[in-house]
Amino acid sequence: MTPGEHHGEKVRVAYSVPITFKLEGKEVYGARRNDDGSLDVPFAIIEKVPVFPGCEDADNMRDCFNAMLQKHISKNFRYPKEAQEKDIQGRVNILFFIQEDGSIGNIKMRGPDKLLEDEAERIISLLPQMVPGEQGGVKVRVPFSIPINFRLKGPDENTALQSAESRSVSNLMSVMAYIKKVGAKEFLRCMVSDETKGLPGVNVSIQGKNETMVTDFDGIIEIEVQKGDVLIFQYKGLPTTMLTVTDQQKYQITNK
Structure with missing residues (x-):
């Protein structure tokens, strides 16, 4: 090519260009790569969802998984007696993982009281072995989140409603967010909660x-x-919330 010139003199011109090497099928939007190299792919986007026992021949694996999980919660639900006596109720938000071998692990809970959190953990720990989820033909960990509601009906434990329904106790979703700039790109950092705790x-x-x-x-x-x-x-049991990105730098939306 014709060489570059500076003030009429031919000069060397430094030029750099990035070349991206990406393995086909390895990049998954919304997935998370862990320090140990394992991949977490959310239930909502995974190509091949984990198979709950009894769903092997289901036409819709996702719907069957959700139905069987709800059935499991209802079957194993026990309202802690001490929580009833102390009039403790509320929603426990649970996040757990279906591991690469189909077992259940890394159960995390957040609720109004440890008594309810312990019961929620007990229920999820009883989940059966599953066929693991796959992404691109590779077995991966699949995070899954579900709320369990503990609601009391009446002044004493004899009228306690042992509820494993997916309806929210507060029926409220709040989104607080702000724009974060990284180079030429803009990211929205969001905190999603029910105004008492993160979801x-x-x-x-x-x-x-x-x-x-x-x-x-x-x-x-x-x-x-x-x-x-x-x-x-x-989020299961809460109203869908929408946020439109404008010229604002900060956002706060509450949907009831």
């Missing part, structure tokens, strides 16, 4: 895009955005 496992997507991410155990998520994007926040 783990909230599905977050951008309207019109076939991509989903989930909040971590503290209800935090960072997602790359552009002006005009409409973010959709969905």
